[in-house]
Each structure stands twice: as C-alpha cells, then as structure tokens.
Amino acid sequence: MRLSARGLAVGVTLSLAIALPLGFNAARAATTTVDAAALSDQAQGKNWLAYGRNFYEQRYSPLTQINTESVKRLGLEWNMPLPKDRSLLGTPLVVDGVLYFSGSWSVTRAIEAKTGKLLWEFDPKSIEHAGDRLRVMWDSNRGLAYWKGTIVICTIDGRLIALDAKTGKQRWSTQTTDKSKPLYISGHPKVFRGLVLIGNGGTEFGASRGYVSAYHITTGKLAWRWFVVPGNPKDGFEDPSQEMAAKTWTGEWWKFGGGGNVWNGLTYDPEFNQILLGTGNGSPWNRKVRSPGGGDNLFLCSIVALDADTGKYKWHYQTNPGETWDYNSSMDIVLADLDLNGNGKKTKALMHAPKNGFFYVVDRSNGKLLKAEKIAKVTWATGIDMKTGRPIEVEGARYEDGEEVVWPGPLGAHNWHAMSYSPKTGLVYIPKSEQPAQFNDTKIKMVDWRSPYFATDTAVGMGLENDVPPGVSTSSLIAWDPIKQVKVWEQPTKEFWNPGTMVTAGDVVFQGGIDGSFSAYHAVSGEKLWSVNLGSGISAPPITYEVDGKQYVSLLVGFGGAGVSFVGGEALRQFGWAYGAQTRQLYTFALDGKTPLPKVGDPFIPKPIVPTDFKVDPALVAKGEPLYVSHCTMCHGAGAASGGYAPDLRASPMVVSLPAFKAVVQNGAKVQPFGMPQFKEISDSDLEALQHFVRSRAEIAVKNSESAAKKE
Structure with a gap:
C-alpha cells in the first residue's frame, strides 16, 4: 500500500482547500487546454476529460496497451484509502497526469494520477449548508467538470462551485436551487462553450417543477434556464415550449409542481450546438393525481434538445407519454454516427436506454425515432409504434383498477449506471436489471392528496414497508447491437444494483459489481478475461488514462446510491457491506502492478436485536x-x-x-x-x-x- 489511511484522513473536514505546492510541482506540468476542441477530440486517450470522457459520452478509450491478451497481467498499482467517505458513485477526471474526483458530501481532491499522492483537497461543507434538506438527499454525487483550468463541482445541497484546478481554491459559488424546497443535486455538471449546465432532483419529496440552468463558468452568473414542465397558466409562460406543453396537462398540476427534474442525462452535442436532456418522472408519480384528465404531460420522460447558447427549445422525443411508473429518461445519452441501413451513409444519432426497458436510436438533428426494441422483460407495453413513436401499452398496466404488477420496476431495466459504446465493435455495453413492482393506489386519497414536504410520497404504494428478499431481481451486462437491435452476448451479475461500464480499443469492457468484483470482459465475445475482488460493494464506473506511456484503470469503491439506500433489503444486505464495515478506496490498476490489495474490512451482516423485555404493540x-x-x-x-x-x-x-x-x-x-x-x-x-x-x-x-x- 503506497498511502496510509491515517495520513489521508488529515484535513477532510477543512472548509478550505489544502494546497500542497510541493506535491503539485511533482505532478506533470499542464499542457492540455480543456476546451471545446479538446472535448470534441475522440482520438486522444491520455486524458479522461469529462463524465463520458468527452462530449460524445461513449465512455470509450482509444488506448490499447491493456487489451484482450495483456489484461490478465493487471495488478494494483496504487490505492488511496478514503476513511471518511461513504457513497462513491462518481467518475474521476484526468488532465495531464492529475486525477480529480469528488467523494462523499462533494469533498473534492486532486492527486497525482501516477502515484496517488494527494495534491489538494476542498470541502464545501455540504452538511452545514443543507439544513432540513438533509432529509431528502444522500451524501453522493456522480462527478465533476473541467474547463480551461477550472474545476466545477456540484453539492448535494444545490450549489455549483468553481475551483482553481492547480490549487483547489474557490473561485465562485452559486446556489442553483431554492433552499426552502426539498431539492438536491446528485448528478454531475456539464461544461460547453464557456457555460456549465446543471439540473436537480426532488420529485419524490415535495412539489417540484423541473428545470435546468446554464451558468457562465468564469463568473457563476446565470446565462439561461429552461423549465421541463409548465407552471400555472394564469402566471404566463416563460417561452412558447411551455405554452405548447401546457396543452398536454389536465387538472391543476402546478399545485404538485409537475416534476420532470433533470438529475442526470446531460449531453452536449457539438455538431448541432445543442443540449440533449434526459428528463425525469412526474411529481407525483401517479398521473391520476397530478393530471387526472390524462394527457401526455410534456416534457416528462423525454429527450429534449435545446439551443446551447440560448436554452431555446428545438425538438423532443417522449419515451413515456403520460408516465405513471417512474420510468424517467434521466439515463445517459450517447452520441454516435451509425450506418443504420448498411449503405455506408451514416446518421448522426443518439442512443438512449431509459428505465422503461427499451433501447432507442434517435436522429439527433430532428428528434425522429429510428430504432426501438426491448432489452429486458417489459409487461407495460408490447412494443413501440415506429410510425408514431409511441409505446403500444398493455391494457391495465397503468393500474387502472388500483393495483398491477409491472415489469420493470421503478429502478428500471437500466438506471443511471452508465452504458458504454465501442465504435470499433459497434456494440453498446449496458448494465441491465430486471425486477417487478406492485403498484397499488387503492389507499391513496386521489382528490385530497397533497404533496409532501421534506418527506416521501409518490401517490402510489410499492410495498416499501416490506423487506426486499434476495432472488426477486436479476441483472446482467449485455452487449447490444444498436443497428440490428439484438443482444449479442450477456454475462450475469448479482441482484439489481448494476454498476456502469467502460470499453477500450483494446476490446476490453470493464465493470464493477455489487459483490465486490471488478471484472474485464472481451468486448466481442463476452468472455470474462480477468477479475479481482476488492472486498466491498461497487456502484461507480471505471475510467482509463495514460501517464508517461503507461495505461492505468481507476475505480472508486464505496457502496451507495438510491438502490442501496432507498431499496436495500436482504437482497443487498446479504453481501455484508454494512454501514461503516469497509474502508472506501480509490483503486488504480496497471499491467504488472505489484501493490498488495489493502485490507478494507471483512463482510459483516448486522444481527437484528430482539429484547426479551420489549413487547411490540x-x-x-x-x-x-x-x-x-x-x-x-x-x-x-x-x-x-x-x-x-x-x-x-x-x-x-x-x-x-x-x-x-x-x-x-x-x-x-x-x-x-x-x-x-x-x-x-x-x-x-x-x-x-x-x-x-x-x-x-x-x-x-x-x-x-x-x-x-x-x-x-
């Protein structure tokens, strides 16, 4: 082990960054200007510059040193213990030999990517800023952004903060949400053209009207904001898209906020200078309450294109009109040029696998649906009508009589855990999950229902008062052909919380597992080529980068996310990743790495206490x-x-x-x-x-x- 837990624990609670000039001087001098040109460059593999590596969100690296032949030589190069962290879901960034990552409560660190040496650390004091919002937020976030020497982080309590990438010193801070409302940020910011974009979450915890905001990266000043759903028509509409959307709602939806929060699924498309949003579910989930007369409820559960400079609406495609199952479309949106007809003419397409169990290919110039097929068990619809783009729903699936078992459940066939795409193999690598849900609104007072305030109420029951036993759900890593719309191969994984993937030109797909495994698969055949058990559950996706001609693979390990916290149950408890039982880590692997795996703590399953002198009433x-x-x-x-x-x-x-x-x-x-x-x-x-x-x-x-x- 190169670094001790004791040494790294120092300074975690400081409110300002700790600048370590000597450490930074030891790092490689910065030569890369991270701007639109760098983020559009798909050929470079030395750096990992954005959440999906670059603007295209493919999570594909052109590096080949680690390949199907050499991957068996992978060993641990270095690790960083993170004793005060808990949920680690994020994607680190690497720029010129420096690795940046955000951990629990958005504590952000810069380290030497070659050695793991800490350079600086910044603590935004999220708990102190949160107040009552602690009730509706977790400690986790999915990553950060980099633009021309500036690191941008988001905090769970709703702030955007810009930091100097060299020193970790704060440049500005902006509150992006109303602090009196139960809103939070668990996603990652998106940078483009000198702006940084962010949304938020909160539809389950109170009246919420979704929106995204773009801020100037040099000042933190608001550039534009676009609302996903319309407000009260009597107050007027912010733009024509809201007026158009209002025609698809009924009742007094604005009293419930409407929903549509964009908590993930942000992509910048440089070729059309547009932002692509994956929008969220309704507030509340149950359409009978929020829009009792029916309606498509735009722009819930949609892919929406906005002009990147102005935030003006361009087009949309709605995956679930009138959504009522929490089938949000906040999953990643991947850009690629696809030869859909086999004639050599490529379409500038986007690929999207939302919760609802279908995989979509859409023309990103105009929002036209090109392909759609099931990737998992789906009982709410039989298919997608390619003429209209609308799902062919199964009668009764909307629990019209008050109760219905539906596949998939609210965790989705694919959640936020990122898929990856290899332009070399032409395949998409998707962490799939299959589990049902029993929707029941027979005990809901439809007329008198009111939005909660810093509490959970979706206006439909799903049995959350009961434990989730093992074996109810299954999951797998699948390789999907987006053109033929068929599964090419599949590898089983454990239970229902299925971490994200990364693929390389060496034809290797990497994925962590909730059972503690970190594995490499052959991108063409699906054969498992290498695996190591890291002794703790994994939720985050891996990255790869190069320093001094050597390729590395890094992964944050810290069990967390909504599936772990909100659902949990014996299904996840069985693995022994009990609260506080294992020390969180940042692991970095390389060929012929010789560092021994650290002892992080044995699996532990807490035993319920049943006092003999306590009588349950x-x-x-x-x-x-x-x-x-x-x-x-x-x-x-x-x-x-x-x-x-x-x-x-x-x-x-x-x-x-x-x-x-x-x-x-x-x-x-x-x-x-x-x-x-x-x-x-x-x-x-x-x-x-x-x-x-x-x-x-x-x-x-x-x-x-x-x-x-x-x-x-």
Missing part, C-alpha cells in the same frame, strides 16, 4: 409504518433492512432505547459528522410508533432466519 406498528416509509426508507431501506448506506435500525441499540432514539431523531445528535437529519416535528408518540415498527421488523427478521435454519 400492533397498533403502534400500524401507526409507525407510514411514518417509516415517508421519513426513514430513503436511507435505512425498505422494511428497515439496510443495504449498507445507513445503519440497519433493526440491529441498532439506539432504537431499543427511546431516550437515545429521541436524541438522534428529534434533537439531531448525529447531524455532524454523519449527516443524519433532525426531525423536530416528530412527536414523542410518533417516535414511539417508529420504534415499535422497527422492533416488529426485527422480530420478523429473526423468525424468518430461525425458520430458514430449521429447513436447512
């Missing part, structure tokens, strides 16, 4: 159940079974003691440094009800375990 359990779903599920997991993002409350001594429970929940004893939010409004009787619900789930878990042991 069924009436209090019934009262505590909806409180748990609305206030606790998003971090501690469905059915109180944590996937590892937060402590498993069934095994927590704190919940056994009502005074200790009160100190944390009502009085905020763990706001710092853990980010556990404070709930002052939860009454003593509500707290007791929550306690009884958690204790009941602990008893159920113990009984299930004893029953399974007897069967064995």
